[in-house]
Amino acid sequence: MKRCWLTFCLVLLSGLSSADDPLVFESPAQEARFKALTEELRCLVCQNQSLADSDAPLAQDLRREVFLMLQAGQDDATIKTFLVERYGDFVLYRPPVRGNTLLLWLAPLLLMTTGALVLAITVKKRQVMLAADALASAQKGMDPDTRDLGP
């Protein structure tokens, strides 16, 4: 029985070591490049996952493709172009700045500016209101700073 368990554990462990991507890298630097690249590329099947994260068969195939191109000495730009030619800009998590992606790139700036404007206007309004309040209190002969302190 004990040996049975041992075998079972060994089988489990061997399963772990041979994960679905038996990619052997030439150097840690190449592996780092591979990781960085696949994290910036989108899996087309489960569209909110990167190629690095996804377990879809397509993602596995594309990872293999990226790996082979890396080994062939291609640079990152070539690899990205290869995928964009087939799957479109959508495959990139950081799409290039173009006419149809301009809004996407400018949206954060736009939202920030809107927020800052709203904030500025609100603050300004309150200042005017407070000043008016103070003036009204002063005209009634009361000290505006003590009016809320009670009797």
Add this chain to the structure above:
Amino acid sequence: MSRLLPLLGFLLLAALLAVGLQRADKKTELPSPLLGKSVPAYTLPALYEPERQVRSTELAGRPYLVNFWASWCVTCRQEHPVIEALARTGQVDIIGFNFRDEPEDAKAWLARWGDPYTLHLADYDGRVSIDFGVYAAPETFLIDPEGVVVFKHLGALTAEIVAQEILPRVAAMETSG
């Protein structure tokens, strides 16, 4: 006016979400960068004659449909009657690109459900499907006689798509060519 502002904001947000929901089912459908470009070059063995290598140049000269299918693909079975009906019209050749599949499984599937295709090519490891930018099955491409991809459909073909998108384009090729 300032009291209406939150309501206005809510309405804007609601409109935005409504538009998003309307398009939700289209979101998975991506425009193919292949449209208007030459069909990717390929050399693939025929499913029934593995020793015969078919090149993309061999198929040029007349319009044809490229239909990526697999025996593991449930939607392919759903679209099968539409392929059969289209084949019966005899208007356009339909080339089955059997991809990421085992030849035995593919042949068994065809034996069971019928084989209306003109020819089947076997793309076992899916390399050619990557060149076509296929990311789901089935996917269908219409290639004109010059070898240019003129139309792509993602998912099951329907009688409407065949009648409205495919056949008119094929007819136009015949009159212009």
